[in-house]
Amino acid sequence: MAIIHRATLRPSKLELIEKYLPHQPWFTKDGSAQPELLGAYRFEDPDGEVGLETHLLSHGGKVYQIPLSYRGSELAGAGDSLLGTMEHSVLGRRWVYDACADPVYVTALATAILTGQQEAKQFVEVDGALEPRTSSVKVQGSGATGTDVPVLSPAVPRTEDGITSIDAGKLTVLVHRVLDPGAQNPGAQRGPLNGNETLSGTWADQSSPVVLASLLPA
Numbered sequence: 639m640a641i642i643h644r645a646t647l648r649p650s651k652l653e654l655i656e657k658y659l660p661h662q663p664w665f666t667k668d669g670s671a672q673p674e675l676l677g678a679y680r681f682e683d684p685d686g687e688v689g690l691e692t693h694l695l696s697h698g699g700k701v702y703q704i705p706l707s708y709r710g711s712e713l714a715g716a717g718d719s720l721l722g723t724m725e726h727s728v729l730g731r732r733w734v735y736d737a738c739a740d741p742v743y744v745t746a747l748a749t750a751i752l753t754g755q756q757e758a759k760q761f762v763e764v765d766g767a768l769e770p771r772t773s774s775v776k777v778q779g780s781g782a783t784g785t786d787v788p789v790l791s792p793a794v795p796r797t798e799d800g801i802t803s804i805d806a807g808k809l810t811v812l813v814h815r816v817l818d819p820g821a822q823n824p825g826a827q828r829g830p831l832n833g834n835e836t837l838s839g840t841w842a843d844q845s846s847p848v849v850l851a852s853l854l855p856a
Contacts (some may be wrong), residue, residue, distance in 0.1 A: 640759070646727040648724060648725045654734055655704055656664040662797075664799075665815075671698075672697075676844075677693075678847050679757040679774040681758055687742075702815060704736070707742065709735065720734070734835070736795075738813050741853075750777070751851065777850065779836075802815055809853050809854050810853070811851065817850065819846070821849065825839065837849075
């Protein structure tokens with residue numbers, strides 16, 4: 639589960655994203671309007687150290703996916719993927735990265751796909767008690783519970799044609815930056831690893847599952 643603190647963030651997550659997007663080759667700036675947040679989903683770091691949250695935004699008729707990781711210290715070798723730092727009123731300074739460069743995120747994403755996981759359950763801490771919060775984006779991996787997840791060694795991510803590819807050793811992880819809400823989900827048919835293993839998601843006004851990420855065998 640993901641525990642969310644009621645906190646003030648400076649700058650906000652959206653402010654960091656808005657500064658980051660125009661510099662990405664997969665983002666198309668359309669006029670002066672700012673991107674609109676459609677929702678977000680989280681994965682859980684088993685060690686409880688890294689926050690993993692993926693945001694979906696709409697801009698210029700397109701839907702973009704921006705996975706972020708939140709860390710209490712710098713991630714070595716990931717300087718090019720740093721969006722910036724923010725001050726969290728509860729946790730202190732947080733380093734915010736494009737999570738495709740974060741091995742904790744890559745492993746969490748591959749695990750969700752291979753084992754058929756959903757998004758992490760979210761709880762907000764209020765006066766020492768945990769209150770459930772519904773995720774604004776629902777996700778589902780196409781795999782099956784109990785599937786073995788190999789040890790992954792993610793390399794530097796590469797992006798082409800709106801898809802970020804991460805060579806992780808025994809698997810290649812593909813993160814779809816520009817989503818296609820109208821495409822048929824090839825991960826609907828569950829089965830052994832054949833290049834069609836996916837993470838799919840739905841959100842408000844999008845009831846048909848959309849492919850968010852996928853796996854390829856090495």
